[in-house]
Amino acid sequence: xxxxxxxxxxxxALGETGSxxxxxxxxxxxxxxxxxxxxxxxxAVANSSAxxxxxxxxxxxxxFV
Numbered sequence: 001x002x003x004x005x006x007x008x009x010x011x012x013a014l015g016e017t018g019s020x021x022x023x024x025x026x027x028x029x030x031x032x033x034x035x036x037x038x039x040x041x042x043x044a045v046a047n048s049s050a051x052x053x054x055x056x057x058x059x060x061x062x063x064f065v
Contacts (some may be wrong), residue, residue: 001049005030009052010059025059032058 001010006029016025024060032055036046047049 001047001052005049006047006052006055008048010056013053013056014060024063028059028062029055031062 003026009024010025010029011017025060032064033046033051035058036051036054038045
């Protein structure tokens, strides 16, 4: 899944509109994917549409800490 697609899925799940937060969300998405891969999730899985929900949860945790 391309970065733009992951960003779109996360924004949809969070109810975000516009592009004001795109930069911050992209940083958080990259961090979550990195943590997933470091934790043993295959990179192909971490970057697939199957991971969109987990990525959204991780972004939510990072965003509101």
